[in-house]
Amino acid sequence: MAQPLTIEDLRILAKRRVPRMFYDYADSGAWTEGTYRANETDFAGIKLRQRVAVDMTNRTLESTMVGQTVAMPVALAPTGLTGMQHADGEILAAKAAAKAGVPFTLSTMSICSIEDVANHTGSPFWFQLYVMKDRDFIARLIQRAKTAGCSALVLTLDLQVLGQRHKDIRNGLSAPPKPTLANLINLAFKPRWCLKMLDTPRRGFGNIVGHVSGVADMSSLSSWTASQFDPALSWDDVKWIKDQWGGKLIIKGILDPEDAELAAQSGADALIVSNHGGRQLDGALSSIAALPAIVDQVGNRIEVLFDGGIRSGQDVIKALALGAHGTFIGRAFLYGLGAMGEKGVTLALDIIRKELDITMALCGLRDVKDVDQRILLGGREEAVRRLSL
Secondary structure, eight states: OOOOOSHHHHHHHHHHHSOHHHHHHHSOOSTTOHHHHHHHHGGGGOOBOOOOSSOOOSOBOOEEETTEEESSSEEEOOOTTGGGTSTTHHHHHHHHHHHHTOOBEEOTTOSSOHHHHHHHOSSOOEEEEEOBSOHHHHHHHHHHHHHTTOSEEEEEOSOSSOOOOHHHHHHTOOSSOOOOHHHHHHHHTOHHHHHHHHTOSOOSOTTTTTTSTTOOSHHHHHHHHHHHBOTTOOHHHHHHHHHHHOSOEEEEEEOSHHHHHHHHHTTOSEEEEOOGGGTSOTTSOOHHHHHHHHHHHHTTTSEEEEESOOOSHHHHHHHHHTTOSEEEESHHHHHHHHHHTHHHHHHHHHHHHHHHHHHHHHTTOSBGGGOSGGGBTTHHHHHHHHHTO
């Protein structure tokens, strides 16, 4: 097999190796999937300025994200069921991120628990929190993250109710997969995945099973999570969580300048411009189209990070040029994980790093911290115009 050269190469390989329900879980959006597709395709309308005969030596991609030094301004986004893309997926992704010098963010809905990841990695990671009605459980979850040494809390606000994802419903998504005839037939064609999964005990939601009263198996967990996401979530709850946590707080799921303003006023250290990968409100703006207005509103008062649709280093540099301080990749690293395990996550990060470095050089810059609207053809105004078409 030839070495994958792009994130798309990894996606194709992951589709061959990961069971359909888990591949579809990662690679899908809500309803018509219009916003999911726009997250990726809207980047293409942003054009770059090529520069020549400038000094391109001694380049550096080193930056910071929420005060943490990073080898490049890219973090691994929180993704649910990562451990179902590949056995022990969260542990493997965290290891790859640590070796690459970038942050890893563990989802509340992970397969490997907070403690599992902490015990198998030598670097602090970030923890992503969903707000549920059971506040005692949330308080314990926050304490577990503190005990594990997590260096930032990523609070997701855009999942008060679950957007309908048709593929998950049709596939009967569950973790582990239910032994239906269709699933058994599909698994028979994924021997690599099955052998790895048989070799690990981590097949359920590790942060929840055994930590919530009355939840002992996957059937009761399914009903519990369906009833626990809190539609009454408010900015008062954000304050309570901030007080409980006491450390670096990042608010994820901001897509509107008014909400960005409230995030800035909340005292959070950073916000993430994100539409949950197009998995919540179909018909909403792509993340990259939403970014400029949010930067204009609060960019001088809170660190603005970006998530949604990044499939290359060029996408990273375009987000930076429009004002993002750093970026997240979700599907890009999941494709690598599903395709090749830890090695695939490392390869995904290497692909993005190389593309980012070469693009920066060809735009005439040597330090990623200097990236701004100068590298955009027609400047920021033209890029915004193209995004609004």
